[in-house]
């Protein structure tokens with residue numbers, strides 16, 4: 328069964344074997360639950376950061392990025408004089424509840440990017456993702472990332488994949504600091520403007536979280552919810568957004584190529 332995209336603001340709750348999206352110039356990617364397994368983030372990345380927060384807070388409190396994040400933690404918990412012990416305890420509590428707090432993500436980004444650079448960490452992508460990204464990029468689509476993970480973490484994530492440095496595929500990186508909260512439409516408007524997109528319906532957002540998809544749609548974007556077995560939102564589903572189980576199921580047609588002609592892009596045609 329092939330379902331055609333019905334335009335911005337509309338979708339289908341039906342499961343499609345192939346979901347065809349017309350007239351898109353760029354795809355904006357969520358990471359956790361969409362390109363990559365939440366299990367990897369929680370089981371590999373989170374312990375890596377948890378065991379290094381203490382040293383980061385005690386040894387590098389003067390680094391501008393660390394100092395700024397610590398100030399944000401103190402503000403969020405309304406404890407202006409919180410010491411390093413309380414800040415670390417707070418970060419670990421947020422980790423336990425997988426809270427996407429911006430200062431937590433900033434400090435994780437510092438730790439992870441150093442871990443990726445050192446070779447301790449290699450990122451994870453579902454098998455269908457990298458072939459699709461290569462195919463879409465080769466066909467002239469621009470690719471962007473919008474994740475709660477910090478821009479530093481995203482950069483390291485794409486630079487250290489199992490297939491090497493894939494950062495050149497990505498035209499821009501957005502997080503809760505430079506774009507804003509992922510469940511607010513204004514953040515998506517900000518990203519559209521930053522990418523130079525005047526018609527928001529030419530942007531396609533892929534995410535596992537219905538609240539994020541709702542916000543993107545409210546900003547006029549196209550949306551496809553990604554539902555992968557075992558991911559936290561799999562059972563709940565993605566509401567009335569179009570949905571796909573893998574990137575293979577998404578076929579993007581009629582995008583504008585760099586030569587001005589139109590093309591048809593399916594990750595299934597990836598070589």
Ligand SMILES: CSCCC(=O)C(=O)COP(=O)(O)O
Nearest residue numbers: 357358359474475476480484
């Ligand atoms: C390389 S980003 C690490 C994952 C992460 O910490 C995160 O919060 C991802 O959240 P997302 O918005 O991509 O679901």
Ligand SMILES: [Mg+2]
Nearest residue numbers: 357358359360
């Ligand atoms: Mg996600």
